[in-house]
Amino acid sequence: MDDNRVKRLTEYVEGVLQGKDALTLYNQYKEDLHKVKPQEAFDIFYNQLQKGYSAREILKILDKVIHVFNKSLIQYEWKEPEENSFLHSMMKENQALETKLADIKEIIKEKDFKKNKERLLRHVEELQQFDAHYLKKENILFPYLEKKMKKFEGLSIMWALHDEARASLKKLINILKSEDPSETDFNVEIGNLFFILYGLIYKERYILFPSAVEVIDDKEWKEMKKQSYEYGFPFIEKPPMDEEDMTKEEDDVVKQGHELLMKTETGELTFKQALMIFNTLPVDLTFVDENNSVRFFTKPKDRIFPRSPAAIGRDVRNCHPPQSVHVVEKIIDEFRKGHKDSATFWIQLKGRTILIQYFALRDENGQYRGVLEVSQDITEIKKIEGEKRLLDWR
Template sequence: MSEDRIHILRDILLDLHHGASPESVQERFNASFAGVSAIEISLMEHELMNSDTGITFEDVMELCNVHANLFKDAVAGVDLAESDHPGHPVRVFKDENLALRAALIRVRRLLDSYAESDESSSQEEISKGLQRQLDLLGQFDRHYQRKEELFFPIMEAYGHDAPPKVMWGVDDQIRDLFELVRKAAVQLPQIDIQEVQEAFETFAQEFESMIFKEESILLMILLETFTQDDWLRIAAESPVYGYAIIRPSEKWQPQRERFEAASPTQPAEQNQQIIDTPQGRFTIQFTPNEAGEQVNRTTAQPFGNGYLSVEEANLILNHLPLEITFVNKEDIFQYYNDSTPAEEMIFKRTPSQVGRHVELCHPPKLLPRVKKIFAALRSGKKDKFEMWFKSETRGQFVHVTYAAVRDAQGEFQGVLEYVQDIAPFRAIDTDVYREIED
């Protein structure tokens, strides 16, 4: 990969952002590139957004479709045989896109049928079918969530931070367009069917464009970058967010080469491991580090106003009826508790998110609010922020608190978020109740 190629790409897109026509830029691109890797696109967007060009991620997001069209016929594919295996996250991702495309077609046909029908009874039946298909299509949100919460953190760890930020912003725009379709559809027949069709086609155009970006750019970056362990981790955590329309037909279990036992003839200060591959056998020798002092998880230590072991402290945190998240003073998501199964969490958390910068854990449209909260807590202007909302779909009344964590000297050490469903408390209608048997 050449830095010159990345700089050429950046300069071409700079001209595009400064008003050059897509046609003239396309000609220059075609003259310079017979093929471009998805990794180069990622690095180019990183340079574009992090140098002194004045280009923001909002600018890149605005021209995201123009960028995609520019690369459309030039992105070099990556062939990884195991990615086509049932259950592999890439195969699941592509299968979902096929199912979502099919749902798009069904919705379009139903809208056309509604427009062609003159009978109110027929239109009523079509409208019911339309709602069912929109419910199916709406499952694309699970597809997007897995991408944002499982793919993006690993991408960022490898240094590919620009594409996730831009793509998440476009995902949210697509979500908003879909909500406009749903709101229009439920108003039939009070509004003209043409309004619903126009809203749907606006959504469908952006949605299909995102499918192209996912499969031609995003997945190419991942296939070039991610290790087998990365994919296994994603596969293991995917059920937390669910799947769109289809589910994996089987669990992906890749073949793993086994390390044989160390040879007894090796010197005591060394260890040896032998690995067999289809190409042959090779040996790894290493000198193990001396065992450091291990924390005894069951020994009680001074803890607050008493004594707790690490194991007891962990159990207590996991038994609190709250979802707890801690972001440290460097704004790194450091901890969350296991009080609730991941699938049932109000704010879903998975191990992939630990170690991620807090700003990358939120959709770009929420960043101004997140930054404002953290700045006020860090400075001491505020010690706590609260918010609450009613979840119609889950029957919950969610209460959220963001609290500054300070040490004995008052120094800021991070932010504690705790979340709970307070619907049961709101339902209390007596002054006294004691669940104690005589």
């Protein structure tokens, strides 16, 4: 990577953001523009974020700048991924998406919007499956890259593009589902969606993926592949799982300094952190083990049902009034037999609506290990309508 080139091209992009004359800027930085590398592109845009420009502001000029970088980016040589690897699957998904987009184009070419409206709707709705691809980037690939170098925090710009794709797709579906859809509105929005999706495919192929290959090691790629099975593989066959990924990692509790640390596949927590989380959740939790003994309960700020430490070790049947003991016994019996996994009730208490749920706890072998009781005041939740996307602490 050439630090001087990055510095000069950072100046170039800032000039574009400031609306300076495009031809003058191009001629001034022409030599550098034809030599930019994928990782340098990340540095350049990250520098704009550091200067105070928002991801939304950068999005407005992003494609214009990348178009100027195009010649250098498409000529850049990089080691393409092995078959069935995480990155190989991501690239195959993009190829499959292009096929789906081509199918939609063929329908549009028939120039009979009213007749083809339902076909178009089916094909457009099918594109929603591709969100799994973006979720894998946001929740797997991006975190690994961000841990490598600060410049990869610039991935927030690409995340904003994902959100634009989601919004455009939602708008397009609403147009097609309307009683009398406008062909003009459809043409405008399908053009917008195609522009975003093809743009993302390009940015992944020539900027994101080559950069990732250069900084992520084989062990990390294997970890990412293992994690990807939770998200699915839109429009392609699921790749075979590596043999070593078929065995689950053991969770563990270790001593770190003066604290106990709970280590699992999904993260690490100290004992104090786990307790803070339990007691901050807006629900009452009570754990009853496989021997029907009360073992633990949380102490949230506004507990719905009173619990005292004296209940620890008590038979759960003795914690309920006589008239409801048979219900408790039935729930536990069905959980123990494996016939049911949950039971739900709701009651009115002091003018509030209380949701009470019971969940069977089972270990990795499916053996019954107890019951988790979860109680929540849902009075205010029941009043929710529409959406609330803005912060409002009034």
